[in-house]
Amino acid sequence: MIIKKNKVREYALQLAGASRSHKFTRVSQGFMNDVEYRTRQAISQFVGAHPSKGKTLRGARE
Incomplete structure (x- = not known):
């Protein structure tokens, strides 16, 4: 797991509270799995698009 679950939960509920009229109080494991998957995909795309030179x-x- 590369995401910090409690920070993702806090941030998701904060965003939902600011932009949705319904008050959400919980975050499902499926939501967390999706965030983890999409984070891994984004990192993979960034690394794949990086030029093959340098060390950083x-x-x-x-």
């Missing part, structure tokens, strides 16, 4: 992985905004 850099962000697009550096």
